[in-house]
Amino acid sequence: MLLRILLVFTCVHITTVTKCLAQERIITAGSALTETVCALGNCDQIIASDRTSLYPSSIQKLPSIGYRTGISAEGIISLKPTMVIAEKEYVDDAVLSQLRATQIKLVIVDRKQNWEDTKKFIRQIATALHKGEEGEKLITTNESQLAESANLLKKTSSTPKVLCVYNRGTSTVSTAGKDTFGDITQYIGATNAFGGEQGYKPLNTEALIASNPDYLLLLSSGYESIGGLDGVLKIPGVAQTTAGKKRQVIAIDALRLTNFGPRFGETVKELVVLLHPELKTN
Template sequence: MKHILKTCTIALVLLATVSCKKEQNQTEENAAANDTIAKTETQRIISLNGALTEMVSALGHQNEIVGVDVTSTYPEGVKESATDLGHVRSISIESIIALQPTIVLATRDDISPELAEKIELSGITTRIFDREFSANGTKKTIDAVAEILESDKGKELKDKIDADLAKVTPLKVTPKILFIYARGAGTLMVSGKNTPVDKVIALAGATNAIEDFDDYKPLTPEALIKGNPDVILMFDTGIESLGGVDGVLKIQGIDKTNAGKNKNVIAMDGALLSGFGPRLGEAAAQLNSKLAENK
């Protein structure tokens, strides 16, 4: 009898132990699931750079973006669900706080030190990136953003960049390209060396017609004639601001260049061409293809 009671007692203890452990595991699983749900529900991202917005979206977090800057034009519809805060240099800390973000993403070249300091002092998590305008630099930024968002899609985006860059084919003749930034006839700037567009031109297998200065400078007839580009490259919005290709060909000095004489003007989407985001390889391949057509 004592043996039976002892056996029953052991069985009940084991059953209770298993039951408790099962409940504990269930509790831990539920807590983990709740943490994941809470994280998804509370993630509120403000992206103050078009390329970063593209990265966040491509990494699967577009629905968590609550605010963007004026350069965030892709993917289409991003501004339908997120507040357009305007140009990053004119954004106020109040407009950022009003959106109750959990994290703000920006680039050092764009955001002012004053605004960055105000965001950090407000207690909002801030990540500011130093960007390198190259394929490897873009991949590094993708890795950094993917790590912040705990996304597993970073490799997929980097592989696509490589696959698209592999589509760039050697051109029979290396053309000289002049990039003109236009906001109507009153604002015409040309790209020198070491700009994002300059780097994409190189990736596409061409050369920049301007080699004697960095960054951007106002367009002059003398610079046009000296550079004598084979192709004029512009954002599609810039060409529209001049009334189309005919308006571009009326710029003083254009008619004296090879590009003007042959009416070789290429238009591309601004965010694609100069963004250095997940579509970098696509931008280089597209420009390369357009140059191949402009023989």
């Protein structure tokens, strides 16, 4: 019996030499990393991903490896990947140790929520995929968008105070401080009302009223789960703030707001205009 093995190749042109590389079978763990692989043009090589990877929507049709502690080495290996791209501490160390004992290539990304680290992980993933040029183009696009935002902010002196809220319905309502999506405020000409706090903290009514934010910024999924604007205004203390009185509540797609990924520049541009409406007429 003849055993035929079919390999798919992609060819990379390096100066005058054409180098053909076997096409990868990639599993991603972490929505920002999944987005980056797709932004670099390798979405068709992803064969499975984790439960947080919802963008682009085509990823949702692929097998899921689960979520954090539910991710197993056996489940990953059974899908026969050639490469796993995962966020550090997203997949258990024991699982990573098992994967290292195989022939699967591991790309472990230590991701933090700031633009400098985003550039690092874009380059790290681009290098692993032999897409260095595409990676630099992606970075340049984002930096151009960030520069446009910075130029817009030069036209205003306003610095609104923003309360960044993470919630799941009404059962979990927290403020987002340092090392969370709340750090985006430094790029949008605003201050984080609870920027002195580390991580996520339960929302305290008295502290909320005392901080008196001009705007509330929520993930769109949380905004919808609480019943939209009317639901937000029912959060104890919100109605007593400037944000509540003026109904200044902004909801942004959760992945765009939290990933600090390849759509970071466009997200910043959108928020700059939403938080500084005076710029719309300039």
